[in-house]
Amino acid sequence: MKILVCISHVPDTTTKIQFQEDGSALNSTGVTFVINPYDEYGLSRALDFQEKEGKQVSITALSVGGKEVEATLRKALAIGAESAVRVDKPALDSYQVAKEIAEYAEPREFDIIFMGKESIDFNSAMVPGLVAEMLGMPFVSFATDMQLGEEGAVTLKREVDGGVEVVESQLPIVVSCQKGMAEWRIPKMRGIMAARKKPLAVISGANAEEQLATTSFSYPPAKGDTVYIDADAPEKLIDNLIEKGII
Amino acid sequence: MSVLLFAENAQGTFKKATFEAATYAYDLAQAMGTTLSAVSVGQVSEEALASLGKYGVSNIYDVRDEKFNAFVNTAYAAAIANVAKKIDAKAVVMTQSYNGRAVAPRVAVKLRATPISGVTSMVDPADGFKALRLSYSGKGVQSFRTDNDKVVLTVKGNSYQITENPVTAEVISADFSASEENFDAIAKEIIKASEGISLTEADTVVSAGRGMKGPENWGIIEEMAELLGAATACSKPTADMDWRPHHEHVGQTGIQIAPNLYIAIGISGAIQHLAGVSSSKTIVVINKDPEAPFFKVADYGIVGDLFEVVPKLNAAIRAAKAAV
Numbered sequence: 030m031k032i033l034v035c036i037s038h039v040p041d042t043t044t045k046i047q048f049q050e051d052g053s054a055l056n057s058t059g060v061t062f063v064i065n066p067y068d069e070y071g072l073s074r075a076l077d078f079q080e081k082e083g084k085q086v087s088i089t090a091l092s093v094g095g096k097e098v099e100a101t102l103r104k105a106l107a108i109g110a111e112s113a114v115r116v117d118k119p120a121l122d123s124y125q126v127a128k129e130i131a132e133y134a135e136p137r138e139f140d141i142i143f144m145g146k147e148s149i150d151f152n153s154a155m156v157p158g159l160v161a162e163m164l165g166m167p168f169v170s171f172a173t174d175m176q177l178g179e180e181g182a183v184t185l186k187r188e189v190d191g192g193v194e195v196v197e198s199q200l201p202i203v204v205s206c207q208k209g210m211a212e213w214r215i216p217k218m219r220g221i222m223a224a225r226k227k228p229l230a231v232i233s234g235a236n237a238e239e240q241l242a243t244t245s246f247s248y249p250p251a252k253g254d255t256v257y258i259d260a261d262a263p264e265k266l267i268d269n270l271i272e273k274g275i276i
Numbered sequence: 277m278s279v280l281l282f283a284e285n286a287q288g289t290f291k292k293a294t295f296e297a298a299t300y301a302y303d304l305a306q307a308m309g310t311t312l313s314a315v316s317v318g319q320v321s322e323e324a325l326a327s328l329g330k331y332g333v334s335n336i337y338d339v340r341d342e343k344f345n346a347f348v349n350t351a352y353a354a355a356i357a358n359v360a361k362k363i364d365a366k367a368v369v370m371t372q373s374y375n376g377r378a379v380a381p382r383v384a385v386k387l388r389a390t391p392i393s394g395v396t397s398m399v400d401p402a403d404g405f406k407a408l409r410l411s412y413s414g415k416g417v418q419s420f421r422t423d424n425d426k427v428v429l430t431v432k433g434n435s436y437q438i439t440e441n442p443v444t445a446e447v448i449s450a451d452f453s454a455s456e457e458n459f460d461a462i463a464k465e466i467i468k469a470s471e472g473i474s475l476t477e478a479d480t481v482v483s484a485g486r487g488m489k490g491p492e493n494w495g496i497i498e499e500m501a502e503l504l505g506a507a508t509a510c511s512k513p514t515a516d517m518d519w520r521p522h523h524e525h526v527g528q529t530g531i532q533i534a535p536n537l538y539i540a541i542g543i544s545g546a547i548q549h550l551a552g553v554s555s556s557k558t559i560v561v562i563n564k565d566p567e568a569p570f571f572k573v574a575d576y577g578i579v580g581d582l583f584e585v586v587p588k589l590n591a592a593i594r595a596a597k598a599a600v
């Protein structure tokens with residue numbers, strides 16, 4: 030079974046986000062970049078298929094980006110991906126990234142394309158659905174579980190408002206993952222050593238064009254001063270909230 | 277030229293988020309000098325369909341083949357795109373829901389439109405649909421534009437004021453039978469998380485963290501939520517320790533929410549938690565540690581022992597309700 034795991038190279042969740050002074054881009058000075066946490070669920074689930082369920086699996090990790098994303102791809106290799114591919118183009122918007130992924134995946138006939146439910150930098154949650162539509166594949170989003178059945182049948186669970194939906198589908202499929210799909214894995218020393226020798230191909234890609242241009246970044250409006258309420262008379266809070274029409 | 281709303285239903289009725297998207301779509305149609313149409317997919321009563329007229333929807337294309345009773349993103353996208361092409365929609369608007377985000381990208385590809393996720397302000401149709409959306413998990417705001425003359429956008433929940441713009445809505449039966457191959461990932465059943473209020477749709481959310489000391493103490497939190505008609509939520513550590521169910525975990529790696537009122541009790545406010553809740557309109561923080569980082573983003577703060585403060589608050593809410 031061939032699995033493609035798409036990986037975004039994103040600032041660590043603890044990062045205090047700072048933009049360049051002209052607002053053109055993230056100021057990445059001192060920022061630690063990691064595998065997008067949601068993407069890691071897909072990678073872990075792919076490895077579970079192999080290790081816990083005895084499936085023959087080959088896992089390719091792919092990222093669209095400059096040389097800087099190679100460290101993140103090496104981490105995916107250390108966790109257990111067999112090979113990695115870097116599409117040597119800056120990631121500009123959902124459409125362009127999806128197009129690059131689809132162009133790469135189309136002739137290679139992957140059984141599963143795993144992605145995170147969204148990247149924690151652009152948060153669009155659009156790339157998986159775009160790739161599925163471009164490739165004419167079924168798509169299950171916000172998946173929290175995936176089980177392989179007979180003859181390519183798959184059963185997934187996905188989060189919906191107020192519950193969990195059970196979905197039946199068929200390989201090949203695009204799945205966007207979130208918490209629940211698998212447990213994250215910490216790379217072992219042996220994996221880190223092995224990762225250095227695993228293939229990491231750099232390809233020029235399809236020259237897909239962006240559709241949504243970022244004109245600038247700014248910060249969310251600052252909160253006003255905190256109004257402190259005496260803990261001995263907390264009912265003042267309720268009066269305040271009622272007065273402002275909040276409750 | 278027109279604007280098309282995908283009027284998403286939940287078990288046959290429309291929820292607040294759909295009316296919010298409808299208001300947004302109506303204002304956009306006004307700005308473009310055109311009318312607003314909607315497409316409804318699945319079984320929705322005539323009465324519920326007509327209620328969309330209250331929010332400015334003039335034409336409602338009703339796709340109610342029973343094959344659409346269960347959600348299938350491929351088939352839904354085909355139905356929506358079919359109507360969008362028929363009426364030459366320049367903008368397709370939908371909610372930033374689980375299903376909205378599954379359908380939007382497919383519709384965008386079918387229409388060769390630019391997909392835009394989670395807009396928080398009105399797009400300017402005269403200037404590349406420029407507007408704002410959040411990025412970096414709420415820590416940044418992205419200004420964007422597109423050269424494309426067609427867009428598919430999802431509207432972030434609780435970011436746009438619902439207003440009524442009553443018109444007479446005409447329901448048009450839209451015969452659309454998507455081919456079998458579109459039914460490629462079929463929802464078999466929905467396992468309800470609980471009978472409580474859905475976290476992503478709640479106006480008020482009462483959330484608690486490690487300060488609760490143990491799952492057995494959550495009674496006062498549930499009581500407050502019930503009094504306020506609120507949903508309950510929790511921090512990552514409490515979900516990880518199985519004090520609370522995982523579907524209650526809000527934060528950067530859990531659910532991101534933006535209610536009108538978020539009450540954080542015994543949560544210190546780690547940056548990952550803040551990323552998931554900082555778009556809330558009003559934030560109340562109750563914590564015994566005056567140095568808790570959560571106070572920096574709070575509108576109201578109470579420094580004190582939650583086991584004393586919360587019961588007093590519950591009593592005050594009860595008294596206020598009795599006085600009405």
